[in-house]
Amino acid sequence: MRIVEVTENKKQYLDLLLLADEQEDMVDRYLYNGKMYVLDDDGVKCECVVTDEGNGILEIKNIATVPPFQRKGYAKALIEFLVEKYRRQFSILQVGTGDSPLTIPFYEKCGFVRSHTVPNFFTDHYDHPIYECGVHLVDMVYLQRPL
DSSP states (O other): OOEEEOOOOGGHHHHHHHHHHHHHHHHHHTTTTSEEEESSSSSSEEEEEEEEEEEEEEEEEEEOOOOOTSSSSHHHHHHHHHHHHHHTSSSSSEEEEESSSHHHHHHHTTEEEEEEEEEEHHHHOOSEEEETTEEOOSEEEEEEEOO
């Protein structure tokens, strides 16, 4: 297993990016400003994009695992890679997500705690309703983990 930074042709991973953020113009807002990493284990299994949000905050903007390989520890390994790589440059690793029974427990198991909420984020910024596990996502929930 190896994790590599993608510096060119990031859109080659668009199908994977859209698993975590299903509207392409939203992905475009951070894809080229952020650093992208892929986890390769006999083929790409997981990707993530992080951005410098200022004030010592590194934000995970997108993280997704190829569906047949979900729940095998790949996303968690990628998060631990980020923690190790950036702990001397940033003080907080942050992620914003919908209030979903799938994603919130995953991030909490990875050491994140709820920080704050942005009301109506998904209804204000997406051109269609977003659902995850049957839950209509409305607010963006931010979770943080100290580095």
